[in-house]
Amino acid sequence: MNNQFSKRWQSAREALRWRGLLFSSLLATREMLRPVMYWHAWHIFQTDLERMPTPYAKEKVDVKVFCNKENRGSVEAQISLMGGIPSAEVNSRFDRGDAAAVAYVQSEPAGFMWLTFTDGAELAFGVTWIVHADEALRYGSFVVHKWRGLGIHSAMNRALNEYARDRGLARTLASISAVNPQSLNLAKRARNPPLMTIILVHIRGVNWTYIKTIDAPFSSRFARSATKLIPRKPYSISDEM
Ligand SMILES: CC(C)(COP(=O)(O)OP(=O)(O)OC[C@H]1O[C@@H](n2cnc3c(N)ncnc32)[C@H](O)[C@@H]1OP(=O)(O)O)[C@@H](O)C(=O)NCCC(=O)NCCS
Incomplete structure (x- = not known):
């Protein structure tokens, strides 16, 4: 219990420090309204793999990409432990063919990032990605x-792009x-400026989602799933944090 409280306190302090008062208040308000409504605003980015961004890690970082069963070793446990993701979820991502870049600093696991080749992955609220055959x-x-x-993120990003x-x-x-x-x-x-921005506002009681896109039409990158809306799992494919 105490451990959970201290983790939350650490996250709140980090959010305040690095996201500022405005964004932190917005996120806190969103959490309070969660039982009634929830929203997301995402910038959508594209990287041309002939012009990959240069990593800017300040620490010596070794990044390994894992994908198939043979070479995975203990990486599932490492990802699960670092990110607090249930190992069943980590396994199911690998099983559907996703790859994970894992960063090691001073020989200890320091971070991870995922890459999926799946078309139709859910962003949120039944909105799904359109991913073409030459994209991930x-x-x-x-x-x-x-x-x-320390720029570890940039090193993992580079490894997955490569x-x-x-x-x-x-x-x-x-x-x-x-x-x-x-x-x-x-x-x-x-x-790298965003291709587009997508805003989703979901009203729980009536199960209704308002969608707004800026700079590109919705259908250029997304579709709406025809299936009944299933509440979003905490570890679905989109990056909400
Ligand atoms: C987002 C995340 C992956 C970035 O990783 P990273 O390797 O720290 O990225 P960078 O080194 O480029 O730092 C990014 C910014 O974090 C902030 N930052 C700097 N030191 C920091 C610290 N000790 N702790 C937290 N944030 C810090 C700074 O604003 C920095 O930008 P700057 O270098 O221009 O000052 C990492 O913060 C994280 O895991 N966050 C929680 C999960 C998350 O939000 N994932 C992304 C979903 S979209």
């Missing part, structure tokens, strides 16, 4: 607290929350 989607990046602010390029793909895509300046730092440093 980067998602779920995480860096362990003590290694944050991995996608080596598989003959032309570009990778990503959604980053508009209220997550820590994650947006990657695109800012690469001077």
Whole structure:
């Protein structure tokens, strides 16, 4: 209980410090309204794999990409422990063919990031991605607290982009929350402007979702799933933090 409280307190302090009062208040209000309504605002980014951004890690970092069963070893447990993701979820991502870049600093696991080749992955509220055959989607990046602010994210991003390029793909895509300046730092440093922005507002009682896109039509990257809306799992494919 105490441990959980101290983790929450650490996250709240980190949010205040790195996201500022405005974004932190917005996120706190969103949590309070969760039983009634929830919203997301994501910037959508695209990386041309012929012009990959240069990593800017300040620490010596070794990044390994894991994908198939043979070479995975203990990586499932490492990801699960670092990110607090149930191992069943980690396994199911690998089982559907996703790849994970895991960063090691001073030989200890320092972060991870995922890449999926799946078309139709859910962003949220029944809105799904359109991912073409020559594309892949980067998602779920995480860096362990003590290694944050050292550009580890950029090294994992580079490793997954190289991995996608080596598989003959032309570009990778990503959604980053508009209220997550820590994650947006990657695109800012690469001077990579968003392709578009998508805003989703979901009203729970009536199960209704308002969708607004800016800079590109909704149908250029997304579709609405015809299936009944299932409440979003905490570890689905999009990056909400
Ligand atoms: C987002 C995240 C992956 C970035 O990883 P990273 O390797 O720390 O990224 P960077 O080194 O580029 O740092 C990004 C920004 O974080 C902030 N930062 C710096 N030191 C930090 C620290 N000790 N702790 C937290 N944030 C810090 C700074 O704003 C920094 O930008 P700057 O270098 O221009 O000052 C990491 O913060 C994280 O795991 N966050 C929680 C999960 C999450 O939000 N995932 C992304 C979903 S879209």
